[in-house]
Amino acid sequence: xxxxxxxVAYDGTKYSGxxxxxxxxxxxxxxxxxxxxxxxxxIRVIGASRTDAGVHxxxxxxxxxxxxxxxxxxxxxxxxxxxxxxxxxxxxxEAAPDYHPRHCSTIKTYEYHILNRTFRLPxxxxxxxxxxxxxxxxxxxxxxxxxxGEHDFKSFCSVNTQAETTVRTIYSIExxxxxxxxxxxxxxxxxxxxxxxIDRGREIVIRVxxxxxxxxxxxxxxxxxxxxxxxxxxxxxxxxxxxxxxxELAGPxxxxxxxxxxxxxxxxxx
Amino acid sequence: xxxxxxxVAYDGTKYSGxxxxxxxxxxxxxxxxxxxxxxxxxIRVIGASRTDAGVHxxxxxxxxxxxxxxxxxxxxxxxxxxxxxxxxxxxxxEAAPDYHPRHCSTIKTYEYHILNRTFRLPxxxxxxxxxxxxxxxxxxxxxxxxxxGEHDFKSFCSVNTQAETTVRTIYSIExxxxxxxxxxxxxxxxxxxxxxxIDRGREIVIRVxxxxxxxxxxxxxxxxxxxxxxxxxxxxxxxxxxxxxxxELAGPxxxxxxxxxxxxxxxxxx
Numbered sequence: 001x002x003x004x005x006x007x008v009a010y011d012g013t014k015y016s017g018x019x020x021x022x023x024x025x026x027x028x029x030x031x032x033x034x035x036x037x038x039x040x041x042x043i044r045v046i047g048a049s050r051t052d053a054g055v056h057x058x059x060x061x062x063x064x065x066x067x068x069x070x071x072x073x074x075x076x077x078x079x080x081x082x083x084x085x086x087x088x089x090x091x092x093x094e095a096a097p098d099y100h101p102r103h104c105s106t107i108k109t110y111e112y113h114i115l116n117r118t119f120r121l122p123x124x125x126x127x128x129x130x131x132x133x134x135x136x137x138x139x140x141x142x143x144x145x146x147x148x149g150e151h152d153f154k155s156f157c158s159v160n161t162q163a164e165t166t167v168r169t170i171y172s173i174e175x176x177x178x179x180x181x182x183x184x185x186x187x188x189x190x191x192x193x194x195x196x197x198i199d200r201g202r203e204i205v206i207r208v209x210x211x212x213x214x215x216x217x218x219x220x221x222x223x224x225x226x227x228x229x230x231x232x233x234x235x236x237x238x239x240x241x242x243x244x245x246x247x248e249l250a251g252p253x254x255x256x257x258x259x260x261x262x263x264x265x266x267x268x269x270x
Numbered sequence: 271x272x273x274x275x276x277x278v279a280y281d282g283t284k285y286s287g288x289x290x291x292x293x294x295x296x297x298x299x300x301x302x303x304x305x306x307x308x309x310x311x312x313i314r315v316i317g318a319s320r321t322d323a324g325v326h327x328x329x330x331x332x333x334x335x336x337x338x339x340x341x342x343x344x345x346x347x348x349x350x351x352x353x354x355x356x357x358x359x360x361x362x363x364e365a366a367p368d369y370h371p372r373h374c375s376t377i378k379t380y381e382y383h384i385l386n387r388t389f390r391l392p393x394x395x396x397x398x399x400x401x402x403x404x405x406x407x408x409x410x411x412x413x414x415x416x417x418x419g420e421h422d423f424k425s426f427c428s429v430n431t432q433a434e435t436t437v438r439t440i441y442s443i444e445x446x447x448x449x450x451x452x453x454x455x456x457x458x459x460x461x462x463x464x465x466x467x468i469d470r471g472r473e474i475v476i477r478v479x480x481x482x483x484x485x486x487x488x489x490x491x492x493x494x495x496x497x498x499x500x501x502x503x504x505x506x507x508x509x510x511x512x513x514x515x516x517x518e519l520a521g522p523x524x525x526x527x528x529x530x531x532x533x534x535x536x537x538x539x540x
Contacts, residue, residue, distance in 0.1 A: 011392040056393060076389065086392045119346065122281040122356045123326060123397055123530075260393075 004072055005095040006062045011086040013126045013257065017053040018060070027087060031062055034082040039068040048101035048264050049108065054256030056127060059090065059263035061101045107171065109209045109262040112222040112254060117180070117201020128203065129258035135229030137204055141175035143228040143235035144206070146242060147221065148173060154245040156221055157214035158253070170210040175225065177202040216253050224251030274342055275365040276332045281356040283396045283527065287323040288330070297357060301332055304352040309338040318371035318534050319378065324526030326397060329360065329533040331371045377441065379479040379532040382492040382524060387450070387471020398473065399528035405499030407474055411445035413498040413505035414476070416512060417491065418443060424515040426491055427484035428523070440480040445495065447472040486523050494521030
């Protein structure tokens with residue numbers, strides 16, 4: 001019996017999340033079906049991160065055990081030939097027999113993307129949250145720094161959590177804005193038009209790395225930072241929300257389509 | 271009677287192109303239906319650029335005449351409330367009564383995007399062409415410079431053209447590569463994996479501006495430059511193809527999903 005590790009990218013738009021459920025189309029379900037067909041065994045993968053419906057990934061991790069003799073690196077090609085175009089395995093390799101993607105120290109990195117301009121862009125509708133209020137990126141970044149370190153993130157966790165502890169460590173958060181100036185036409189021209197309110201708009205990225213995240217934690221952080229960005233709350237109120245350990249003190253849960261699991265790194269022993 | 275100008279962005283993935291056809295879902299058709307409903311008249315737009323099936327736009331231009339008294343800038347909001355999420359009007363404004371988007375001097379800018387890495391990325395499947403051969407961006411850019419200026423682009427035009435002349439002016443072409451390093455997980459980790467062949471991959475962008483483009487011209491330029499990028503032909507052979515005025519001397523027509531009409535600027539009058 002061998003244990004194989006996969007790095008999996010997906011556009012989560014059409015899926016009911018990672019985890020297998022009855023009568024729902026899931027990433028895990030698609031991988032199980034494709035692997036069972038390839039190996040001629042009943043294969044069940046274990047995922048590192050059970051992303052929600054509509055959430056995307058560039059580097060989620062899945063492992064499975066198989067009796068097959070297919071070379072490990074060939075699984076990526078065999079799977080991609082069978083998976084739909086919105087799920088693409090980026091790599092397959094051998095893993096240690098005792099490797100479990102949820103039972104080891106990890107650094108997980110997520111990005112939450114916000115399209116901040118007057119009008120929506122159809123090209124970005126499935127992987128950004130659209131916000132037409134001008135957001136103050138510096139205030140968002142200032143607020144975000146209160147969350148760095150080991151804290152009880154109870155205020156930033158869905159009340160539906162089943163976690164034993166709500167203590168987690170955030171290693172870094174950066175909030176950055178990227179101008180869309182070369183990508184989007186200028187609206188000022190000779191026939192009397194005005195400039196877009198917030199020039200051509202920006203893509204704002206909240207990039208957060210930590211040792212693990214509670215249920216909805218990144219989306220609640222994103223929703224709270226957007227409240228700071230549009231002056232609905234102060235940066236300091238984010239520290240107060242953290243210290244209060246009460247979900248009602250933090251902001252709303254931002255919608256799933258802005259969220260992407262970028263990568264999972266294992267640290268030390270597997 | 272007033273003439274109104276629209277700037278229109280769309281994800282062309284699901285559409286049979288801009289131009290109205292029988293039994294086909296088109297951008298022009300969607301605009302006509304939404305505008306006729308808003309104005310209570312039979313409205314027919316005129317488009318500046320009749321993009322092909324699967325091609326996208328950030329700034330195509332459409333104009334229409336109406337008897338309605340709706341303020342010009344309100345059309346964008348009224349249209350966006352009725353249009354599907356993959357078509358978004360970016361601006362609406364008054365235009366001169368004799369303004370015609372195809373009968374005036376313009377600078378049109380297109381971008382062709384190529385995802386150049388070992389494995390596909392599901393997030394980029396609808397707006398890039400995927401190429402797993404490593405492409406030489408410098409060679410592509412060198413070749414592209416032969417196309418700048420006023421030339422007979424007969425070699426870079428579909429043989430199905432109905433154009434009266436195949437002479438056009440290209441003002442600039444730039445081929446640039448953007449690393450995907452922050453966006454894509456590193457494949458090298460402790461459990462014996464190798465690096466991706468072409469590191470984490472790149473997005474290559476061919477950005478071209480000109481006074482107008484023949485049928486399939488940007489896609490044939492992109493296909494020819496990709497042949498240069500993977501050493502199937504030399505940069506100098508692109509000059510020879512141009513000079514030869516024969517479609518067979520240029521490379522293949524690159525697929526539509528990599529192409530986006532970025533903007534159209536009118537120069538001089540209107």
